[in-house]
Amino acid sequence: MEQVESILGGMQGNPLNGLRAVDQRWSQWRKNPNVPPLMVASVAENCQDYDCDVVVCGGTLGILLAAALQRQGWRVVVLERGALRGRDQEWNISRSELNVLVEMELLTPQELRDVIYTEYNPARVQFHGGEPLWVENILNIGVSPKALLQTMKEKFLTWGGKIFENNACTAIRICDGGAIAETEKLKLKTRLILDGMGHFSPIAQQARQGKKPDGICLVVGSCAQGYTKNSSGDLIYTFTPIRNQCQYFWEAFPAKDGRTTYLFTYLDAHPDRFSLEFLLAEYLKLLPEYQQVDLESLDFQRFLFGFFPSYCQSPVHYPWARILPIGDSSGAQSPVSFGGFGSMLRHLQRLTTGIHEALQQDCCDRRSLAQLQPYQPNLSVTWLFQKSMSVGVKETCPPDQINDLMNAVFAVMADLGDDVLYPFLQDVVQFQGLAKTLPRVNFTTVLPLLPKLGVGALADWLRHYLSLGLYSSGYHLGKKLFPAPDNYRLRRSLEALKYGSGNDFEKDFQTED
Template identity: 60%
Template sequence: MTSTKPIDFLDHDTLQRLRKADQLYTALRCQPISVPCVVQNSSESLSNLDCDIVISGGTLGILLASALQYQGWRTVIIERGILRGREQEWNISRQELSVFLELNLLTEAELNQAIATEYNPARVSFFQGYELWVKDVLNIGVDPVFLLDTLKHKFLEQGGILLEQTSFNSAIVHPDGIVVKAGNHTLKTRLLIDGMGHFSPIAKQARKGQKPEGICLVVGSCAQGYDKNETGDLIASITPILNQCQYFWEAFPARDGRTTYLFTYLDPHPDRFSLEFFMAEYLKWLPDYQNVELERLKFERFLFGFFPSYRQSPLKTPWSRILAVGDSSGSQSPVSFGGFGAMVRHLKRLTLGISEALKADVLDSQGLSLLQPYQPNISVNWLFQKTMSVEVNQKADPNQINRLMSGVFQVMDQLGDEVLKPFLQDVIQFPALAKSLILVNPKLVLPLLPQVGVYPLLDWSFHYLNLALYTGLFPLGKLAEPLAEKFPPVPQYYYHRWLDAWKYGSGKDYK
C-alpha cells in the first residue's frame, strides 16, 4: 500500500455521484420519509382508452412490456431518461435465460449474442472457515446494452409505444380505466404497471412513509490488471465483523476486466456508516481480497448503491388498476439485490397473469394482489438476513457470522447440488431447508438466538410451516388443472394465481 488514500482512486465525477447517493442514503436513515400524493381515485367513467397497459420505468419494464406487446396488448412505456442498458453485465444462471425463448422475446442466436461472459467455477468461502467450488451458478454475464436495445427494437416493431425522457407525474383511478399523466402526455389506459424501482413515488405513497427493515449496501468496481480472471466468487469473506457489519465479497470476470463487489446487510439506523466510508473500506481491503496492488489496476468504472427491503412484501397497492412489479413491489429476497434476476424469475408468471387479468377484467386491487402473492420461501429469508447482520450497539463475537455461514454451507455441500444450487440462486425449498437444518451444528446456532430475538424466530417458524404447506399444496393444486380449464374466465384466473403462489412460494419454479 502507498500513502495514497483509497478514496483518491475515484475520479471527481464518480466521487460526486457517490456523495449524491450518500445524501439519499443519509436521508433514508435519518429523516422521516415524505409521502407523495401521486395517485387519486375518481368515480367518473372514462371513454376511448388509448391503450391497454402503461408501464412506468423502462430499464427493466421493457422485458415485461415486450412480452405483453407480443401477447397482443397495446402497451406504452414511460421512461424518464433514454431506455438503454448500463455497461456493467447482469449476472444470472443459464437456465433462467430460457424464459426469453419461451416467451418468443429472443431467438437462440440473439440470446447467445446477449451473453457477454461465461465462467466456471465459482467459489463460496468464509474467513478461517469452509470453502467450496460450484459450477453453472450465476456464471453468465448478460450484456444489458445489447439485450435492452434488441427488446426495444422488437417492442417498437410490434407496435409498442415508447415515451423516453418522460417522467411519471400522477395517476387518477376511474371505475373503467386509469388516467396517467407523464411529462406533457396524458394517457388513458386499463392498467398501470409501476416498474420505477425502490424509490417509486407510487410505492412510497402505498407504504405511507414506512422505513425499510433491512438494507443491503453495495460498492464495487470493474477494473483491468488482475493476474487471474477465470473464476468467480459467489460469496466470500476475508475478515471478522468490522464496524458492526460482516463484509461479504463477490467477484466475476467481465468483458472489459474483473468486477468485484463488497456488500453487507444492516438496518437503517442513523449511526450507520456512509456509502463513501464503505467505498473507502472496499478499496482498503481489495488488495488483500484479490492479492493485487491498487496502483496496478485500471478502473473502468465504480459501482455503488443501497437496496432497501421491507417485511411487508410483495407490496399490494391499495388501488385498483395499479400493479407494482420488480423492485417497486419489493418482491425480491431480502438477501439478494433484486433487479434483473428477480424480474427474469417472475417474467413468465407476470406476463401470463397480467394477460389473464386483462382478458377476465380482474383489475380491482384484490384481484391484482394475487399477481404479487405472499411467498413463504422469500419470507423465511428474513431470519437468514438477520443472522448475517449485527445491530449498531450489539456486542457480538467477531467471527460468529463466519462460523455460522461456514457450517451451513458445509452441510449443504455434503447434501449435494440439489440442495446447494437452488440456495445459491436464492430459491429456498422446504426439503432442502429441512435436511440442512437437521444437520447444522446447534453450537453454531444457539449463540445467535439472543441476537435474533423471540419474535423474529416465531415469525420465521410461521413462514417455515407455510413453506411446507405450499410445497404440499402445489402438486394437489395441479391435480385440479383439467377441471379448472373448464371454469369461466374469472374463477380460472383465481385458480391460476393460487397455483402460481404455491409454485413460486415453495420454490417449485426452480428448473
C-alpha cells in the first residue's frame, strides 16, 4: 500500500483522495446493511400542466437518449448533479456498435471520426497455461467520453433541449397523469422521467429495497506512457493462479495518452473482501510482469478505479409508473464485461423508438415501461459465468481452476469459429453458440465447479438457458407472423425476443475506410 500512497499521493490532483472516497463506499456496501433511500413517492396531485415531456436525471449516458428524443421533437430537460462532461479515459468499443450514432443522425460521420481517439488491432485473449487467441475489431476503438459528451451536449442544445448542471435531482413525485422531478432550485412537471444516475442511483436502490448486490466487479488501472510495445491490446488475460481468493483478469488498450491497463476481478460483497487500495497495490506489484516493464520507466497520466455492483434480477423493473431506468442504473449491461457504454449503444435505437411510442400513445404506466427494459435470457445466462469466475471467501479450490475452465471454454469457441466467438466477446450470448460450445467443453474441467455453484444456481441457469432457446425460435417465428406489428405491446414483445436472444448482433470485420 505504501507504493500506492507514494505514486498516487505525488500526482497532480491527488487521486489517492478519490480512491479512498470510492473505497469508503465499497466498505459501506460490504459491511453495512444498505438502507434504501426514499427518493420516489406517490402524491395525490394533478400535474398535467407539463413543463416538458421528458426529464433525464444524470447526463453521462443520459445525454445520448436525451438528444435522440429531443431530435424527434419531444421537449427534454437534463438534470445533472455536477458538470455534464465525460471523463478523460477512453471507452473501448467495436465499430459496429458505434455506427448507430450516425444511423440515428445524432452525429455526422465527421463528428464520429472526431470523437474516436484511438483504433488498434489485434487483441489477445489468453489464460494462464493456455495459448493466445488473436482477434480483430473487437473493442478496438477508443472513444473519448469527453469529446462525445461535449458534441452531444452542443447538438442537444441546438435542437432545443435544456440542461441544468450542478442540479442534483433530490426527489421524484408520481402524480395523476405525470411526475415531478425536484432539485433544490427546480420543480419540473413532466410526462416521463429517465433515471440515468448510474449504478448508485437512489431510485434504483429504492426499487431494489436496499438488497445487497449478487456480484461485484472491482477494477483498478492506469493510463501511462513509457511502454515499449503499444500496438496491440488484451481483451482478457491472466497470468497468475487464484490470489487472495480472487482470479485476477487483465485488460490493455493503446490509448491517446499512452497505454491503458486494467486489473479486474469478480467477487461478492462479503465484509472480509479487500479494498480497492489493496487491489491497486496488487496491480502495481504485478504490472511489471504483465507488461514486461519497470514501474520507474512509466509516466502515469491517470489512475482509474471503481466497483460495479450487479444483481441477478436485471434489468430492474421499477414499481412506479412514469420512471424508466436507463444506462447502468437499469442493470441492462453484462455482469461480466460491464461495458455500459456499449450496452447503451446496442439498445439506443430500440429505447428511442420505444420511449417515443410510449409518449405518443401515453403508455407510461408501470407495465408498459417495464416492457422497455425487458427480461433478457441472454443476459441472465451470463450470471453463472460471473459466478464461476469468482471464489468464495472461505472456499478452497485448486489454484488454476478458473484458468483451466477459461482455457477449456475458449479453446472450444475458437475451434467453432468466429460466428460463435465474436458475439460472445462482444457481450452477445446466442443460443446456437452456447448450445454448440457447452457439450464440447471437457466435463472434467466443469465437474469440480458444480458443488460451488450449487443446485439452485444451476437450476436457475437452466431456466434462463431454455428461455434463451425459446426466445431464439420465438424471434424467427414472430418475424414471420408479424412482419409489421402496429401495437405498442406487440412491438415491445418482438423486440424482447430479438434482443433477449442476441439476434440484434451484427458482426463487423471492417475497419473504417
